[in-house]
Amino acid sequence: MRRSVETALQVCPVEVGVAVLGGAWKLTIVKHLGKRPHRFGELGRAVGTVTPRVLTRQLRELEADGLVSRTVFAEVPPRVEYALTDLGETLRPAVAWLDDWGATYAEAHAGETHE
Amino acid sequence: MRRSVETALQVCPVEVGVAVLGGAWKLTIVKHLGKRPHRFGELGRAVGTVTPRVLTRQLRELEADGLVSRTVFAEVPPRVEYALTDLGETLRPAVAWLDDWGATYAEAHAGETHE
DNA sequence: CAGTATCCACAATGATACTG
DNA sequence: CAGTATCATTGTGGATACTG
Numbered sequence: 001m002r003r004s005v006e007t008a009l010q011v012c013p014v015e016v017g018v019a020v021l022g023g024a025w026k027l028t029i030v031k032h033l034g035k036r037p038h039r040f041g042e043l044g045r046a047v048g049t050v051t052p053r054v055l056t057r058q059l060r061e062l063e064a065d066g067l068v069s070r071t072v073f074a075e076v077p078p079r080v081e082y083a084l085t086d087l088g089e090t091l092r093p094a095v096a097w098l099d100d101w102g103a104t105y106a107e108a109h110a111g112e113t114h115e
Numbered sequence: 116m117r118r119s120v121e122t123a124l125q126v127c128p129v130e131v132g133v134a135v136l137g138g139a140w141k142l143t144i145v146k147h148l149g150k151r152p153h154r155f156g157e158l159g160r161a162v163g164t165v166t167p168r169v170l171t172r173q174l175r176e177l178e179a180d181g182l183v184s185r186t187v188f189a190e191v192p193p194r195v196e197y198a199l200t201d202l203g204e205t206l207r208p209a210v211a212w213l214d215d216w217g218a219t220y221a222e223a224h225a226g227e228t229h230e
Numbered sequence: 231c232a233g234t235a236t237c238c239a240c241a242a243t244g245a246t247a248c249t250g
Numbered sequence: 251c252a253g254t255a256t257c258a259t260t261g262t263g264g265a266t267a268c269t270g
Contacts (some may be wrong), residue, residue: 001227004241009221011163012143014210016217022137024243028127040252048126051244052253066224077251078250080175085219094212100208102131105202106124109181112116119261139263155232167233169263192231193270234269241262249254 002064017094020065023058025050030062030088032070037083067091117179131173132209135180138173140165145203148183173198182206 008019013029021027026046032038038046038114047094059082067088073079084091125136133192136142143162147153153161159170174197177183182203188194199206 001224006228009217011140011147012214012222013217014142014146017213018133018137018142020220022133025130025146027128027129027133031127031129038256044252049136051246053245054243056253057242072252078253082254087223090216090227091197094209094216097209097212099127099129101205102124102128105131105135106128108202109116159232166264166266168235168265171233172262187232193233195232231269235267236268237265239262239264242260244259245257247255250252 002061005065020062020067021091023061024054025097026058026062027098029055029058029062030067030084031099032093033082033084033088034092034095039083040080040082043082062088117176120180135182136175136206138176139169141173142175142213143211144177145182145199145206146214148197148199148203149210151198155195155197158197177203181226183221 002019005016021030025047029043032043032046040052040055040059043059044050044052047055050058059068059070063070066085069083069085069106071081071083074082081084117134120134122132123130136145140162145157147158147161153172155167155174158174159165159167162170165173174183174185178185181200184198184200184203186196186198187194
C-alpha cells in the first residue's frame, strides 16, 4: 500500500478515497478510462495539458493502488493500454456523483474568479 | 473561488470535489461536523493530532469554499462553533460512500504495510 | 479558548530535453 | 509511441512559541 494511502487510513477510512484519487488529473483519468481503455498518448490528449512525466506518475500510482491496469503489447510501434480494474470500476458511482456535484458547484459559483 | 478549485474546474468538474475536500483532515472534519456542530478545540481532539495552525487553515478553506460556517459567540471564555452549511450537507452521501469504500479498501489490503 | 506568527521540510507538479 | 532524466518551483503540512 502506498504510504499516503496508509497515512490516510490511520486518520480515518473516509480519507482513503482522496488519497488514491487526490493526485492531479487522477479523477479525470479514471473518468476517461471509465468510458473505455486508452493508450498513453491518447489519454494525455484526453485529459488536457499534462506532461508525460506527470501522466506516467499518476498512472503508476493508480496502478499501485489497484485501480488501473497496464497492458503492454509487443508491437512496433509500441502500444500500451490502460484500463480500469474491477476495483477501479467500483469507483464509477463516486466519479459520476463528483462530476455532477462539481458541475453544480461550478454553476453556482460562476463568475467568481480568483484575482 | 479558491485558486485550487478554479484550477480543478478548468481541468474537469469532476476534480472540484477533491479540490475542496482534498486537504489534510478535511474529509474527517466534514464527517465529524456531519454529526453535529463542533467547537474549535473539540474538533481538534475529534480528528486527531492536528496542530491549531493546520486546523485553522483547513477550516478557513472549507469556509471559503462554502461548506462550513463559523459562528463566534461573544462570551468569556471565547466560543466558536463550526457547522456544515447547506452546501456542506449536500456532501453527506459522498462522505458516507467514501467512508464505506475506504473501509472496504482497507480490509482488502489489510496487512500490506509500506516498508 | 481559539487562535496567530515564524520558520522549516518535503512531496508533488511542471518545464525541458532526451531515449528504447 | 511511450516513456525517462534532470532541474526548478511552489504549495502544503508540521513544530514551536506566543496572544487577545
